[in-house]
Amino acid sequence: MSVTPVTEPTDQPTTDPATTDAAPTDSYAPTPRTVPTRSKERARYDRETVHSILDQAYVCHLGFVRDGAPVVLPTLFGRVGERLYLHGSTGSRPLLAAGTSDPGLPVCVTVTHVDGLVLARSAFHHSINYRSVVVHGTAYQVTDEEERRMALDALVDHVVPGRSADSRPANTRELAATAVIRLDLDEVSAKLRTGGPNDDAEDLDLPFWSGVVPVAPAYGAPVPAADLAPGIAVPDYLATL
Numbered sequence: 001m002s003v004t005p006v007t008e009p010t011d012q013p014t015t016d017p018a019t020t021d022a023a024p025t026d027s028y029a030p031t032p033r034t035v036p037t038r039s040k041e042r043a044r045y046d047r048e049t050v051h052s053i054l055d056q057a058y059v060c061h062l063g064f065v066r067d068g069a070p071v072v073l074p075t076l077f078g079r080v081g082e083r084l085y086l087h088g089s090t091g092s093r094p095l096l097a098a099g100t101s102d103p104g105l106p107v108c109v110t111v112t113h114v115d116g117l118v119l120a121r122s123a124f125h126h127s128i129n130y131r132s133v134v135v136h137g138t139a140y141q142v143t144d145e146e147e148r149r150m151a152l153d154a155l156v157d158h159v160v161p162g163r164s165a166d167s168r169p170a171n172t173r174e175l176a177a178t179a180v181i182r183l184d185l186d187e188v189s190a191k192l193r194t195g196g197p198n199d200d201a202e203d204l205d206l207p208f209w210s211g212v213v214p215v216a217p218a219y220g221a222p223v224p225a226a227d228l229a230p231g232i233a234v235p236d237y238l239a240t241l
């Protein structure tokens with residue numbers, strides 16, 4: 001089977017978001033490290049777009065440097081306002097590093113949605129429709145007990161809204177075994193690709209199917225735990241996922 005290269009199509013020159021006037025308050029101010037070199041017109045900095053991309057994702061990728069080399073780990077997260085929370089075992093190395101580094105652990109968190117497979121006539125112009133967010137910043141360990149509990153609720157509610165109120169809260173032992181880090185949403189960019197293939201004009205008559213295959217997440221019917229006590233119905237909030 002041949003592997004088709006997925007490329008970013010050539011883009012028209014556009015306004016550089018980093019050089020426009022001061023960003024409105026409903027946007028993150030672009031910084032030199034949040035402006036893409038390529039396809040700048042696909043970048044977005046408005047909080048509404050960024051929040052919606054974050055809130056629709058289950059998984060983020062946490063990138064940091066360990067012993068001089070980059071490491072990227074997939075993990076759950078939650079958002080509360082302009083702050084992301086990540087959690088894990090107190091033995092988790094990035095979480096440990098965020099607690100022992102001074103001042104905090106420099107990180108890059110990314111979130112990605114694949115919305116469509118873009119099939120062009122030419123292999124070169126194959127692409128992906130996507131929405132993604134990149135967050136640069138410094139992660140700090142959360143030590144305040146109230147904030148830790150709130151963050152853990154946010155993590156659960158991020159997966160299934162309303163679920164934290166419908167489950168047993170963490171007890172003292174579980175809280176002691178869990179580390180939480182926070183990352184402020186400050187240096188943030190989103191990037192979106194939409195639309196069809198950008199084939200070259202001389203390829204338009206080639207006899208290859210061209211277009212987009214939409215990709216969307218789907219939920220199956222809830223499967224009760226094998227040891228679920230009888231008489232507990234599927235909660236209504238699962239019906240709205």
Ligand SMILES: Cc1cc2nc3c(=O)[nH]c(=O)nc-3n(C[C@H](O)[C@H](O)[C@H](O)COP(=O)(O)OP(=O)(O)OC[C@H]3O[C@@H](n4cnc5c(N)ncnc54)[C@H](O)[C@@H]3O)c2cc1C
Pocket residue numbers: 006007008033034035036037038039112113114128130131132133134188189190191
């Ligand atoms: C699912 C998916 C598949 C992709 N496949 C390809 C591919 O095959 N080839 C390819 O060249 N590109 C691909 N991209 C786009 C890729 O993420 C980069 O945007 C692209 O490589 C351009 O890099 P750059 O040199 O402009 O980035 P840089 O100049 O290094 O980026 C500077 C800053 O711009 C922001 N930025 C850059 N890219 C993104 C992004 N995707 N989302 C949010 N902020 C961003 C970040 O803040 C980053 O630090 C894909 C993106 C997604 C989401």
